[in-house]
Amino acid sequence: MSKPIIATTSLAGCFGCHMSLLDIDERILELAELVEFNKSPINDIKKFTKKCDVGLIEGGVCNSENIHVLKDFRENCKILVSVGECAIMGGLPALRNNIPLRECLEEAYLDGPSVENNEERIIPNDEELPLILDKVYPCHEVVKIDIHLPGCPPSADMIYEALVSLITGKELKVPYEAFKYD
Amino acid sequence: MSKVLNFTIDGVICMAEKGQTILNAATANKIYIPTLCNLPGLKPRGSCRVCNVKVNGKFLTACTTPVAEGMEIENNSEDIIDIRKSIIELLLVEGNHYCPYCEKSGNCDLQAIAYKYNIPAPRFPYQFPDRDIEATNGKLLKDHNRCILCKRCIRGIKDEDGKSIFAFKRRGHKVIINIDTRLSANMTDEMAQEAMDICPVGAIIKKEIGFKVPIGERKYDKEPIGSDIEEIKATTI
Numbered sequence: 145m146s147k148p149i150i151a152t153t154s155l156a157g158c159f160g161c162h163m164s165l166l167d168i169d170e171r172i173l174e175l176a177e178l179v180e181f182n183k184s185p186i187n188d189i190k191k192f193t194k195k196c197d198v199g200l201i202e203g204g205v206c207n208s209e210n211i212h213v214l215k216d217f218r219e220n221c222k223i224l225v226s227v228g229e230c231a232i233m234g235g236l237p238a239l240r241n242n243i244p245l246r247e248c249l250e251e252a253y254l255d256g257p258s259v260e261n262n263e264e265r266i267i268p269n270d271e272e273l274p275l276i277l278d279k280v281y282p283c284h285e286v287v288k289i290d291i292h293l294p295g296c297p298p299s300a301d302m303i304y305e306a307l308v309s310l311i312t313g314k315e316l317k318v319p320y321e322a323f324k325y326d
Numbered sequence: 327m328s329k330v331l332n333f334t335i336d337g338v339i340c341m342a343e344k345g346q347t348i349l350n351a352a353t354a355n356k357i358y359i360p361t362l363c364n365l366p367g368l369k370p371r372g373s374c375r376v377c378n379v380k381v382n383g384k385f386l387t388a389c390t391t392p393v394a395e396g397m398e399i400e401n402n403s404e405d406i407i408d409i410r411k412s413i414i415e416l417l418l419v420e421g422n423h424y425c426p427y428c429e430k431s432g433n434c435d436l437q438a439i440a441y442k443y444n445i446p447a448p449r450f451p452y453q454f455p456d457r458d459i460e461a462t463n464g465k466l467l468k469d470h471n472r473c474i475l476c477k478r479c480i481r482g483i484k485d486e487d488g489k490s491i492f493a494f495k496r497r498g499h500k501v502i503i504n505i506d507t508r509l510s511a512n513m514t515d516e517m518a519q520e521a522m523d524i525c526p527v528g529a530i531i532k533k534e535i536g537f538k539v540p541i542g543e544r545k546y547d548k549e550p551i552g553s554d555i556e557e558i559k560a561t562t563i
């Protein structure tokens with residue numbers, strides 16, 4: 145039997161959830177035995193080369209590229225998992241959701257205290273750049289998400305248990321202490 | 327003890343005093359019914375609806391309904407749990423609840439009930455309402471993003487003349503909690519702490535001290551809410 149295939153990505157996240165995945169310590173060796181990784185920042189595979197069983201999504205959806213990647217994951221993964229608060233509810237990036245986009249961009253590129261060398265007062269708008277969205281959206285409001293793993297980040301134990309349960313088909317039992325929103 | 331009433335919760339035989347609410351009787355019988363707006367010692371308000379139980383087939387709030395002889399109460403059936411979960415999920419999307427940086431996280435009743443019922447993500451779309459944070463008061467910070475309008479602060483925090491220091495301001499969906507500037511001028515540190523503690527969520531935060539209790543030692547880090555009330559009854563047969 146071929147090994148289950150896993151893909152991961154970070155959208156509008158801080159890579160903390162990926163760090164938490166690496167936090168499973170030596171169990172990563174067991175995981176490497178059990179599964180094969182496809183598209184992921186961990187191995188730097190940039191494009192899907194085959195259909196995957198599990199896709200782990202870190203981060204919410206803040207720009208057009210995030211939408212593209214998320215839809216790509218939905219098409220290529222049987223089970224899609226929102227990992228962490230940002231994927232689930234937008235998280236800290238969603239703090240901008242109540243501030244008009246123009247104001248955010250002006251603060252970042254024109255008026256913020258750390259802005260330097262922008263005498264021409266340019267807000268980057270090259271067509272090569274992903275278009276920023278009006279709000280940061282939870283992943284499940286953009287595509288169907290099958291499983292949510294809460295936490296900021298979810299504990300390494302929770303991610304590991306969830307992966308093992310997904311690839312072995314065993315029921316996922318998260319202990320009370322591991323189920324947290326922070 | 328005044329007249330004793332017999333009733334059942336999920337088939338467990340319980341006893342209550344005449345006039346006792348279902349909630350108080352359940353607690354006395356070591357059965358946990360979740361609540362948010364209720365606070366022991368204050369007149370129950372029945373507004374958050376989280377304590378919904380089914381009494382003889384009808385949904386009623388446990389905090390306001392007195393026990394009657396022979397009542398058959400359901401507290402843990404599937405439909406009740408689903409109603410409670412949907413209320414919690416509505417509250418989570420109706421405000422802006424960023425638990426990762428909320429100072430009440432780990433001590434918050436809303437979050438704790440969500441943990442108890444294992445809610446990984448709300449079924450409703452997030453509203454991201456536009457709400458303010460107010461830091462004008464000397465001792466307290468108000469974060470309207472997290473207020474669930476339970477009125478616990480209004481009902482529970484009074485000055486020495488019995489006047490409420492907190493009040494509702496505006497109407498309808500614009501209603502927010504307000505601190506009376508004059509009455510709160512002499513607020514002691516203890517009162518400020520009491521106000522923060524009485525709030526079931528992180529809408530009232532005491533200034534100048536933060537994140538005092540480390541993660542792992544907070545109220546609901548290790549044991550689900552209600553563990554202090556529940557007790558696994560020893561089977562004696």
Ligand code: SF4
Binds near residue numbers: 423425430431
């Ligand atoms: S009030 Fe409770 S539910 Fe809301 S953000 Fe704070 S900890 Fe989370």
Ligand code: SF4
Binds near residue numbers: 473524525526529
């Ligand atoms: S501030 Fe807290 S106690 Fe007061 S109404 Fe809002 S949630 Fe309830």
